[in-house]
Amino acid sequence: MTNQQSQEPAKGAAIELRNVTKVYKTQNKGTEVHALRGVDLTVDRGEIHGIVGQSGAGKSTLIRCLTGLEEPTDGEIEVNGKSMIGQGQKDLRRSRTGIGMVFQHANLLDSRTVAANVAYPLKLAKLPKAEIKRRVEDLLETVGLSDRATSYPSELSGGQKQRVGIARALADYPPVLLCDEPTSALDGETTRQILDLLCELRSKLKVTIVIITHEMSVVREICDSVSLLDAGRIIQSGPLEQVAADVRGQLANELVPFPSLEAKDLNLERDSLLDLRFTSTPGNPTGSKVLGLASQLGGDVAAGRFETIGTTQLGRLAVTVERAKVKDAITAFEQEGIVAQEVYL
Numbered sequence: 001m002t003n004q005q006s007q008e009p010a011k012g013a014a015i016e017l018r019n020v021t022k023v024y025k026t027q028n029k030g031t032e033v034h035a036l037r038g039v040d041l042t043v044d045r046g047e048i049h050g051i052v053g054q055s056g057a058g059k060s061t062l063i064r065c066l067t068g069l070e071e072p073t074d075g076e077i078e079v080n081g082k083s084m085i086g087q088g089q090k091d092l093r094r095s096r097t098g099i100g101m102v103f104q105h106a107n108l109l110d111s112r113t114v115a116a117n118v119a120y121p122l123k124l125a126k127l128p129k130a131e132i133k134r135r136v137e138d139l140l141e142t143v144g145l146s147d148r149a150t151s152y153p154s155e156l157s158g159g160q161k162q163r164v165g166i167a168r169a170l171a172d173y174p175p176v177l178l179c180d181e182p183t184s185a186l187d188g189e190t191t192r193q194i195l196d197l198l199c200e201l202r203s204k205l206k207v208t209i210v211i212i213t214h215e216m217s218v219v220r221e222i223c224d225s226v227s228l229l230d231a232g233r234i235i236q237s238g239p240l241e242q243v244a245a246d247v248r249g250q251l252a253n254e255l256v257p258f259p260s261l262e263a264k265d266l267n268l269e270r271d272s273l274l275d276l277r278f279t280s281t282p283g284n285p286t287g288s289k290v291l292g293l294a295s296q297l298g299g300d301v302a303a304g305r306f307e308t309i310g311t312t313q314l315g316r317l318a319v320t321v322e323r324a325k326v327k328d329a330i331t332a333f334e335q336e337g338i339v340a341q342e343v344y345l
């Protein structure tokens with residue numbers, strides 16, 4: 001399932017951050033760390049939004065601020081129309097029930113069955129027994145684990161444990177689900193199944209999902225929109241198709257990375273290596289046109305990849321061109337709207 005098959009999101013913002021700043025004062029001589037610097041972000045209801053960024057970019061701080069675990073130094077945060085800032089503990093606890101959390105590891109209670117793990121937050125919330133039983137059955141069916149209700153976590157695969165973690169996060173039927181690296185510990189096939197499940201949940205429960213991830217494949221597979229966090233700032237954000245089509249942008253660069261090549265397989269004594277990036281939509285150059293131009297310029301395609309995101313096809317080619325001709329080749333490609341840059345291995 002992909003973002004392109006998503007249903008129309010319900011109108012309105014589920015999450016809104018305005019000018020959110022977080023400054024930590026470290027124990028070490030009171031030095032300041034600016035973890036978030038004026039973050040503005042809107043995630044519409046029913047949307048799946050990805051947040052990517054390098055280690056230390058501020059992703060965990062953002063999540064902690066969203067869940068009210070951390071108070072921002074400045075700015076405003078609203079989740080489900082309620083401010084997460086300046087609330088008393090009681091109100092904050094109530095606001096938090098509108099947010100489910102899924103982590104990299106499901107962190108299940110090993111001594112309790114699958115059903116008891118899912119029931120745990122509902123017991124804490126003192127729901128009537130019959131209601132808990134009904135919800136647990138419903139949630140286990142939703143995540144495809146009805147037949148494992150009496151199993152213990154040690155009897156489950158990594159993917160099944162993550163399903164239980166998701167069911168537990170949804171126990172209170174929260175309108176927002178925050179997922180922090182939900183598939184980083186899973187293999188490729190299990191990742192795909194968990195991503196399919198998240199898409200189903202969005203369609204079935206109309207839940208808004210924010211995924212923090214370092215895997216661009218996760219963003220490609222299920223996100224409707226994405227933000228890139230860098231040193232506490234959102235430096236690029238938008239619908240997936242829009243950021244992917246911005247071939248000079250950093251997100252497009254990461255969504256369709258340069259093919260991996262080894263210098264020993266190329267004749268870099270004689271040739272220069274070019275990184276060509278382009279989109280194929282009506283009015284823009286198509287893949288075959290780029291290949292034709294490369295060959296006209298005496299270039300050799302060493303490797304390449306094409307990805308389709310929405311209605312846009314993205315191409316990325318590694319092309320070698322004789323060193324003496326590389327400047328002219330770059331000019332010729334750029335004149336055709338193809339981003340051409342020399343790269344060094």
Ligand SMILES: Nc1ncnc2c1ncn2[C@@H]1O[C@H](COP(=O)(O)OP(=O)(O)OP(=O)(O)O)[C@@H](O)[C@H]1O
Pocket residue numbers: 024025026033034035053054055056057058059060061062
């Ligand atoms: N409690 C804290 N006290 C002081 N500095 C902190 C604290 N928590 C985080 N930081 C700093 O804030 C910055 C952002 O950290 P954060 O954990 O939010 O980044 P991240 O993007 O989640 O990184 P990672 O992907 O490695 O988890 C870092 O420089 C970090 O050292």
